[in-house]
Amino acid sequence: MASKNTRINEMIRIREVRLIDEEGEQLGVMPTAEALSMAQEKGIDLVEVSPNANPPVCKLMDYGKYKFEMDKKNRDAKRKQKQTQLKEIRMQPKIEPHDLQFKTKHVKQFLAEGNKVKVTIRFRGRELAHTERGVMVLERVLDMLEDGFAVDRKPMMEGRFMSMILSPKPAKKA
Structure with missing residues (x-):
């Protein structure tokens, strides 16, 4: 109206x-x-x-x-108006290299579509004593993504989960 x-x-x-x-x-x-x-x-x-x-x-x-x-x-x-969604990718600290590449490819797709992505590492049992391994996995994900994203929230523990939130970089207007 x-x-x-x-x-x-x-x-x-x-x-x-x-x-x-x-x-x-x-x-x-x-x-x-x-x-x-x-x-x-x-x-x-x-x-x-x-x-x-x-x-x-x-x-x-x-x-x-x-x-x-x-x-x-x-x-x-x-x-x-574009509705952005928050997509989540879950991993474990002892993830295999090929699985990491596969999941990182999905993160790239989500970012290319304009969605925010929450990358989560789930710790089970004694893995909770080695949270530094989760940080290493998240850093490897960032390295594999190269560019085209911004880190909204740095890796942070939430109970048994460690997560970070990525968002696509805004396209430059010519």
Whole structure:
């Protein structure tokens, strides 16, 4: 919807308004009653486009068309938003080199799609005494990724898990 609090025609109860005609020409500050009568003569609406200005700015236009254009802008803005997800890859501190490469390839794919990735190392039993091995695995993952990511959260222990969060580097706008 355009705006729930957009006032039109008789809903505008201010004494004076700054008026703009349908071509965008400024007609100056005038009483609201006079602006309203001009709108009725032309068969269009008096729409308050900037209520916070002093005096408020009103424009002579077709309100239905204005509302449609505002809805269209909102829909386009919503469509252009990208939802990022947090994907998780789990490993163990005693992971084999090929498995590490395979999982790192998935991390690269997730980052290329624009998602954040949480790389988690799960410690079981006595492995918890050697958390430095988990840090080494996470560092190897970073080395294998090369570039194109940013570390949002450095490796950190959470109970029996050590994790870090990576996000894709924002694309440079040319």
